[in-house]
Amino acid sequence: MIGIVAAHPVELQPILRKLTHRRQGCGLVSGQLGGVPVVVGALGQGWRWAEVGTGKFLERTRCTALVITGFAGATQPGLVCGDLVIPDLVVDLHEDPEAVDGLRYRPPLDLQAVRATTGGRDGMLVTVGGLVGAPAQKARLGQRTGAAAVDLESAAIAAVAQARGVPWIVARVILDSVDRPLGVWSAWHAGWLVISIMGWGRLRLFLREMAVAQRHLGEQVQAVVAALPA
Numbered sequence: 001m002i003g004i005v006a007a008h009p010v011e012l013q014p015i016l017r018k019l020t021h022r023r024q025g026c027g028l029v030s031g032q033l034g035g036v037p038v039v040v041g042a043l044g045q046g047w048r049w050a051e052v053g054t055g056k057f058l059e060r061t062r063c064t065a066l067v068i069t070g071f072a073g074a075t076q077p078g079l080v081c082g083d084l085v086i087p088d089l090v091v092d093l094h095e096d097p098e099a100v101d102g103l104r105y106r107p108p109l110d111l112q113a114v115r116a117t118t119g120g121r122d123g124m125l126v127t128v129g130g131l132v133g134a135p136a137q138k139a140r141l142g143q144r145t146g147a148a149a150v151d152l153e154s155a156a157i158a159a160v161a162q163a164r165g166v167p168w169i170v171a172r173v174i175l176d177s178v179d180r181p182l183g184v185w186s187a188w189h190a191g192w193l194v195i196s197i198m199g200w201g202r203l204r205l206f207l208r209e210m211a212v213a214q215r216h217l218g219e220q221v222q223a224v225v226a227a228l229p230a
Contacts, residue, residue: 001030002038002225003063003166005054006070007045007153010210014218015040015069026060034222039063043153047094047129050153054160065109065228066168068157069221071175071213072125072149073132075142079121081209082216083174085149086111086120086224090170092155093145094129102126105158107169109228114169117227118220123148125170127155138178149174171224173217175209 006012016022019031019038030039039061043053058066072085079085088111092103115122126147132138141150154170161168 001061001063002033002036002228003057003061003066004033004038004040004221004225005043005057005066005068005157007043007050008070009042010214011070011217012040012042014214015221018218018222028057028060034226036225036228038225043157046152047127047156050156051160054157055164058160058164058166063166066157066161066166067221067224067228068154068161068168068170068172069217069224070151070153070172071217072151072172073138073176074174074178075126075132075138075145075147075150076123077178079148079174080177081174082212084118084120084216084220085123085125085170085172085174086115086118087125087148087154087170087172088122089124090155090158091124091126091145091147092159093126094152094155103155103159105155105162107158108162108167109169111169114171114224114227118171118223120171120220120224121148125149125151125154125172127151127153133176134181135179138176142178169224169228171221173213173220175213 022031028041043050090105124147
């Protein structure tokens with residue numbers, strides 16, 4: 001059984017749509033993804049939710065491998081909405097806003113084989129403690145760290161999986177490229193854009209990009225699961 005986790009249900013929707021033999025219970029959904037048994041769960045946004053949620057997920061599922069997925073922001077040019085990133089290294093910077101140092105985690109799986117199947121990009125991913133959505137912020141983070149992408153949960157999930165001896169891999173899809181701002185920061189922000197005439201265009205663009213990222217996420221996670229060792 002392979003576990004698949006993300007922060008938000010919206011990140012899991014395209015995966016759930018591909019599941020067959022679906023069963024639901026205790027907040028988790030199990031089934032088959034391309035014929036492979038999987039169990040899927042949303043953990044919540046941010047370091048603490050991810051850390052606690054991963055522990056509970058692993059206790060309930062006893063999965064043999066863990067796919068950490070969802071969206072990420074690009075911090076280098078050349079990555080666009082829909083691109084898959086399978087990092088060689090995940091660095092914890094959630095308590096290090098200056099990006100001086102942080103715990104480092106390396107996925108204990110054959111990443112080259114998975115990338116050969118999926119076309120995923122390599123590089124480093126950093127996990128930070130707050131949203132990095134402005135182009136200038138993302139560019140500075142990429143310049144300081146050399147990271148390809150940034151998120152809020154992967155290092156927390158990797159730390160728990162590694163401590164429990166569960167092999168893991170990160171398969172994140174880019175939502176916002178380095179030169180584009182993150183269109184929506186929260187549900188409250190989305191609501192504000194709905195009632196703001198000036199915000200309509202921004203919201204429509206975000207929803208288009210979200211649809212692209214979701215489509216690629218569903219396709220790519222299925223390919224990643226198929227490429228993992230049985």
